[in-house]
Amino acid sequence: MSQSYDVIVIGGGPGGYVAAIRCAQLGMKTACIEKWQDDRGKTVLGGTCLNVGCIPSKALLDSSHQFENITRHAKEHGIVVESARIDVGQMLKRKDKIVKILTTGIAGLFKKHRITLLEGTGSLVSNRQVTITASDGSVQHVSAKSIIIATGSVPAILPQAPVDHERIVDSTGALAFTEVPEKLGVIGAGVIGLELGSVWRRLGSEVTVIEALETFMPAADQEIAEAARKELIRQGLHIQLGAKMTRCETRGGKVRIHYEQDGEKHDLEVDKLIVAIGRKPNTAGLRAEVVGLKIDDRGFIETDGQCRTHLENVYAIGDVTHGPMLAHKAMEEGVAVAELIDGQKPEFDHDNIPWVVYTWPEIAWAGKTEQQLRSEGREIRVGNFPFMANGRARAMNDTAGLVKMIGDAKTDELLGVHVFGPNASELISEAVLALSFESSTEDIARTIHAHPTLSEAMHEAALAVDGRMLHL
Numbered sequence: 001m002s003q004s005y006d007v008i009v010i011g012g013g014p015g016g017y018v019a020a021i022r023c024a025q026l027g028m029k030t031a032c033i034e035k036w037q038d039d040r041g042k043t044v045l046g047g048t049c050l051n052v053g054c055i056p057s058k059a060l061l062d063s064s065h066q067f068e069n070i071t072r073h074a075k076e077h078g079i080v081v082e083s084a085r086i087d088v089g090q091m092l093k094r095k096d097k098i099v100k101i102l103t104t105g106i107a108g109l110f111k112k113h114r115i116t117l118l119e120g121t122g123s124l125v126s127n128r129q130v131t132i133t134a135s136d137g138s139v140q141h142v143s144a145k146s147i148i149i150a151t152g153s154v155p156a157i158l159p160q161a162p163v164d165h166e167r168i169v170d171s172t173g174a175l176a177f178t179e180v181p182e183k184l185g186v187i188g189a190g191v192i193g194l195e196l197g198s199v200w201r202r203l204g205s206e207v208t209v210i211e212a213l214e215t216f217m218p219a220a221d222q223e224i225a226e227a228a229r230k231e232l233i234r235q236g237l238h239i240q241l242g243a244k245m246t247r248c249e250t251r252g253g254k255v256r257i258h259y260e261q262d263g264e265k266h267d268l269e270v271d272k273l274i275v276a277i278g279r280k281p282n283t284a285g286l287r288a289e290v291v292g293l294k295i296d297d298r299g300f301i302e303t304d305g306q307c308r309t310h311l312e313n314v315y316a317i318g319d320v321t322h323g324p325m326l327a328h329k330a331m332e333e334g335v336a337v338a339e340l341i342d343g344q345k346p347e348f349d350h351d352n353i354p355w356v357v358y359t360w361p362e363i364a365w366a367g368k369t370e371q372q373l374r375s376e377g378r379e380i381r382v383g384n385f386p387f388m389a390n391g392r393a394r395a396m397n398d399t400a401g402l403v404k405m406i407g408d409a410k411t412d413e414l415l416g417v418h419v420f421g422p423n424a425s426e427l428i429s430e431a432v433l434a435l436s437f438e439s440s441t442e443d444i445a446r447t448i449h450a451h452p453t454l455s456e457a458m459h460e461a462a463l464a465v466d467g468r469m470l471h472l
């Protein structure tokens, strides 16, 4: 007889494991199916985010940031470092240790909440039944009153640059280079290209980023994107916009990239090439077609905006369904879907999902851009405040960037906040909270911000909306 559960979650990434925890908290008998194995063949939870995404990339971003501070900026502080070199092996070991601690932590949370981990690939049999095929080929049948699909995403493939995991890699390979490539090419000036390009540039690579679009970071506010582009170029990143890659070949241990830009042909020889042109929803092995699950032409599972698929009792969350491919979006959907199954009426604010790019300075935003609002015909007021005029940023020697705040010209409702600056990833939470509470820019202007903090730049940008900043 097959085991039966209240809820089966397929996929144990941030969407799936959070959904499982919340279901268990609400008293549901919960199982989670996961197929990810570490290099020793042990099943690990955490999905892309913990194993090859958010966490390992931030571990390397932090190591390389510290290296750059020591090698380039220590002197300004009066710290004399005679010689500093990077031990890539140790840097990777630290990253792997962090991943292990966190993935083991999720396994511990599963035990705490009595969630059953089913190891293998989950495939749908019906809207209540799933089979699990383990790595040894054995098959198990389980059933549930509800099924949550959280199977995530995988890197998109570029036929002109097939990943060989040696010279041409995807983001996973770029987190594991065993030495600093002398010359590094990156296809795609998106989030991964900028973050991982920055990591290896800081460690000494000459990095060229080849981007097909003419516009840098089209999703970001263009004033902020332009400030970021200039600063990243100043730091040494070569960014080629409007560059169409035609082909590439690997020869003599090098990769030769051919691309066209402004009607001219170029080639570039690099030691490694990272392909980072986006990610695709992952429904491989799910046998969605067997149960007739609706999938759109880009591969996303279709949902009704509340994570319900068109099959009764079957839900989809995270990267495999519409919306930004972000871990915090997946997690919030995980919570919402568990509460929905429990009969509650959860709210999920899809309009106020923050975006962060963890370059240094960081880029972060929430709400709408000036370009979006103007194209909608909204009358707006904009307040900018540069970190140059912020005392704490001065004390930190981190004065590049600005905060930009946008409010409605008549009602003063806060409509968007865009930050390029130190710790923008942390600063943006205040904006998300204010947007969620439908605050005015005046609300932020009237809020006391501790001195001296970077958050005072948020305060000043809010004052600037009304033309009354105090320190500029």
Ligand code: FAD
Residues within 6 Å of the ligand: 010, 011, 012, 013, 014, 015, 016, 033, 034, 035, 036, 045, 046, 047, 048, 049, 050, 052, 053, 054, 055, 057, 120, 121, 122, 123, 150, 151, 152, 153, 171, 192, 282, 284, 285, 286, 317, 318, 319, 320, 325, 326, 327, 328, 329, 330
């Ligand atoms: P995933 O994390 O992809 O998890 C899906 C899980 O399902 C996987 O463990 C997979 O093995 C399992 N699975 C798939 N199919 C089956 C099946 N049939 N049976 C059983 N198991 C299955 N986002 C951020 O918000 N911030 C960041 O800083 C950030 N950095 C990133 C850096 C990199 C390099 C990358 C690649 C991504 C980054 N992301 C970041 C994106 C983030 O990792 C994803 O948005 C997030 O992991 C999505 O969560 P998910 O649960 O939907 O899917």
Ligand code: NAI
Residues within 6 Å of the ligand: 158, 187, 188, 189, 190, 191, 192, 193, 195, 210, 211, 212, 213, 243, 244, 245, 276, 277, 278, 279, 324, 325, 326, 355, 356, 357, 358
């Ligand atoms: P992306 O969508 O952010 O960027 C891909 C870039 O590649 C785009 O600028 C696109 O125009 C360009 N491109 C596409 N095809 C190309 C081609 N043939 N030649 C040249 N350029 C081409 O995707 P990316 O960087 O791969 O990241 C995938 C997703 O992972 C992100 O969208 C994001 O959701 C998530 N992520 C989030 C992070 C964060 O929150 N800090 C960090 C890393 C990833």
